[in-house]
Amino acid sequence: MSWTSILAIYFLFWVASAFVLLPFGVKTHEELGIERVPGQADSAPANFRPLRIVVGATLLSAALTALYVANYVNGWITTDDLLALY
Known part of the structure; x- marks a missing residue:
């Protein structure tokens, strides 16, 4: 796997993680x-810390x-393995 692929996957995980962590x-x-x-x-947040x-x-x-x-x-x-589940 090339480093650019790893970087792209990291970016996708980062965006998804940011949205998951927003309400906590x-x-x-x-x-x-x-x-x-x-x-x-x-419902506006009072203590939002980006x-x-x-x-x-x-x-x-x-x-x-x-x-x-x-x-x-x-x-x-x-x-x-994933196809065997169906």
Whole structure:
């Protein structure tokens, strides 16, 4: 597998990981007891921290990419194994 393929797979895992991690740890103004801005949605986050999402997505996608490449090299789960499930 070429390094460009690994980089592309890492990027795909990173984007998916970022979307998965977005709702964790976010609280609304009501949950934190902070006054809302007039016209603000009730569900708007009060403590959104994008750096935390970026770091978490980077670590999670690195682990998932490492597992993917290890599976590719060692052949732990093949397409034949997946087709045998059906």
